[in-house]
Amino acid sequence: MELVIEKCSESPDYAEELSDNVFNSDIVTSHEIRYQFQINVIKTFMSGMEKKGVPVPDAIYDRLGVLMGLPEKEFVERLYLNEEGDKVLAKFSEAINQLSMGTTGLSVWQASCDLANLFRLVPSSEYKRVVELGSGCGVSGMAISKLSNCEVVLTDYDDNVLDLLKKNAVKNGLMSEEDGDTSINQAKIRCLDWCDFDFTEWKEPADLIIAADVVYDTALLASLCSVLRLLLRTAKAAIVACTRRNEASIGCFEHHLKCAKLEIVEYFEYENGEYRTLDDLYYTHPSNFPFFSSLKTPTIFYNIQPKK
Ligand SMILES: C[S@@+](CC[C@H](N)C(=O)[O-])C[C@H]1O[C@@H](n2cnc3c(N)ncnc32)[C@H](O)[C@@H]1O
The missing domain is CATH 1.20.1280 (Monooxygenase)
Structure with a gap:
């Protein structure tokens, strides 16, 4: 300013x-x-x-x-623009309150913006099909789909969130508006509850799993890690972005990853436009998916794969 x-x-x-x-x-x-x-x-x-x-x-x-x-x-639009600031890259409807209709999924969270920005840095043609867990408004899933031109399966378990996901996928030109019209089908919306997941019924294989801001309720982390483990039977990797709010939930997540025989093969953080690895290597990359919050804390990225 x-x-x-x-x-x-x-x-x-x-x-x-x-x-x-x-x-x-x-x-x-x-x-x-x-x-x-x-x-x-x-x-x-x-x-x-x-x-x-x-x-x-x-x-x-x-x-x-x-x-x-x-x-x-009650619902507003969040826009993300191209580098020149003259075109809309992606847009999302979201609730103005972070907790709305009993869910956190109707508003956008920091980790999903930072995960979207990561895909701007490393758009990949390696991944043809991506599944997102706990999609909420769908920022990261729709960003990777648009930036890497891949199919995305956006999942959540809350009905209002699933409705909003559909609205946002249509807004971003990734899905046809009419039910049954499959002419635009780069995104699919599916109900996937981490606590009630039957892998034998799951029909959406993918080569990459992503999730943003799903590590907050320690009671859910064993189920979440078990879903990750099952989906990683076919997918090559899972990228999970977490906001570092409290060490207990981060520690609990890492513990449940181990229990599920999953390995963290890469770890880095993003804050103030800078990526930082554990070896203190820095890379500056200001975000095109900015998120403003009074809580100043980094986003952690995990690259997770099955233990060899
Ligand atoms: C904090 S929000 C994050 C939403 C979005 N990924 C983002 O970062 O903006 C957590 C999301 O996880 C979803 N969630 C919570 N428990 C879940 C469960 N048992 N199964 C599937 N999704 C769940 C919520 O509905 C919500 O959309």
């Missing part, structure tokens, strides 16, 4: 361009991006401009006025 305000103070044209191409752009005004988020960004911009004594274009005041008159909706 400081850089943007600096540029506006150097050239009034820049502030006008910012108004047309960002605050009042078609991308922003034609989607239901959380109003409070837009209001906060505009207010921060205005207060920075005021401090520098730079006039704010009228169109930005007008936009703020419009936004302040709109009631916030």
Whole structure:
């Protein structure tokens, strides 16, 4: 923001361009991006401009006025843009509350954004079919499908989450809107409950398993690891992204991986646009799937395979 305000103070044209191409752009005004988020960004911009004594274009005041008159909706849209910021890469409906209708799956979590960003760094043609566990809004599964052009099977166990997944897959052009129309079928939605999984009935083999932010309830981790073990009979690897919230659940997950005869073959973390390995090797790669949270903690990535 400081850089943007600096540029506006150097050239009034820049502030006008910012108004047309960002605050009042078609991308922003034609989607239901959380109003409070837009209001906060505009207010921060205005207060920075005021401090520098730079006039704010009228169109930005007008936009703020419009936004302040709109009631916030229960479901909003989250957009991810290309590098140039002029095209929508992917978009997701999500609830504004992280816990909604009794589930955490109706809103997007940090780990899924960071996992999506990892696939931007390493899009792979090696994987033709991916299964995602505990998909929630489907950010990571749909991102890998779009970035690597592979099929994805998005799974969850909550009915409202499964409905939202379908809506988001249609929004992202990965599924036909009409039930029974299979003309667009890059994504499939399936109910998969870690605590009630019958592998003999499972008809969706894949070569990669992914999951984001599924390590939080220690009571579920034995079941989750057992599902991973079964799916890894056909898949080559599982990539699990976890938010480091508390050491107990991370330790418990690693313990259950061992019990399920699964091995962590690779481990690294991502924070503030930087990947870091256990040997302290760093790689800077700012995210195209940013996630803002008051909790400042890294995302851990595990590459998991069956023990040889
Ligand atoms: C914290 S959310 C993460 C959602 C999404 N992966 C993300 O990171 O944005 C956890 C997800 O796991 C799902 N989940 C919880 N228990 C489950 C179970 N027993 N079987 C399948 N999915 C489950 C929830 O419905 C929810 O979608």
